[in-house]
Amino acid sequence: MTRRPLCVICLLVIGWLLVSGKYGMNEDSSWTSRFYDKKVTVTGQLVKQEQSTTSNQLYLKNNSILYQSKSYKIPNQKQILIFTEDNTSYRAGSLLTVSGICQEIQEPGNPGQFDLKKYYEIKEIQMVLNKGKVLNAGRTYWHIRQFLWDVRERFKWTFLQIANEENASVLDAMLLGDKKELDPEVKKLYQDNGIAHILAISGLHISMLGMALHKLLRKLGISWYLSGAAAGAIMSAYGLMTGFGVSTTRAVIMFLVYLLAGILGRTYDI
Known part of the structure; x- marks a missing residue:
């Protein structure tokens, strides 16, 4: 072990991460409960956008929350997830001001039920807004990330040109990491045959x-x-x-x- 100092450093870092997660060294998110079922206005940078035929999901970071003329700051670079029916494509890193209804993230009610709250915690999402409405979008953005977003959309368009929708969705999952258009039956087929790992970029x-x-x-x-x-x-x-x-x-x-x-x-x- 003494001949592998990097291994020792990695083990120490892993130990610190385990301890910090177990004993609550991360910022407590309970303060967001004051906004549940209330309309708030948030301002933050767009780090991710997921569009589908039914909804548009915006992920913001470096956020501030405006509620009843008071401004609050989201700690530790946590993200806000916003669901909106607006299908406008916004540029990566652009500063968005969005209003919406703060939704309480439900904990599982039965043993074995999917833990949505834990899932959002892992993805560092501290708040979820429904019925989002973009009030303002800044002009500055991250050029490199936006270029990569455009390349990704170009690939998706190409897949649709050379294959039907079902096969194109599989290519999206395998090569672009986008599984939202993947048919649940197709996904289950891969899982039942023990080859679901090829649908994840690894x-x-x-x-x-x-x-x-x-x-x-x-x-x-x-x-x-x-x-x-x-x-x-x-x-x-x-x-x-x-x-x-x-x-x-x-x-x-x-x-x-x-x-x-x-x-x-x-x-x-x-």
Whole structure:
């Protein structure tokens, strides 16, 4: 163990995360209960937008809440999820001012029932608004992330051109990490056959794409440093484009470790 200091550091960090989560070192979210079933106005930066045929979901961070002429600040970079019928596409990072009804996040009433409150906590969502109405949208935005959003939408459009809706939704899930259009019966079919993991972007996707790109650049005569930097940047951008889910984040980090091992002349310890 003494020969692997990074392993010791990782174990200490994991221990700290476990202790901080178990003993309540995270910010208490009970103060949001004062807004339940009340109309509030929030202002924050758009970090994610999910559109479907029935609704539009906006995820805001760096939020402030205006209620009864008083302003409150969301602590610790927590997010606000807003459901709205407005299907307008807003730019990534733009500052939005939205009004809506604060919804109480219900805890499970029966053993084994899906814990929506815990799910939102894991996704760092502190507040949910229904009947959202965008009052104002700023002009400044994150250019790189918006470019990746546009690329993602272009891929989705292309999938619809080359396949029917059902198969296109599978391609969206496998390559873009977007499962909201996936047919529940198709998803259950993958689960029943034990291959549901291919619907999530993970090490299989990142390693195949990243290492193929890296080896291609090396065959073109590009140095390890430049080819590694290019492959690492492109795969990080791919992770950002697909939303950086848990499995994607882990896979991208391990791919970067693989590249770093090559640069430092070390063995990639599986």
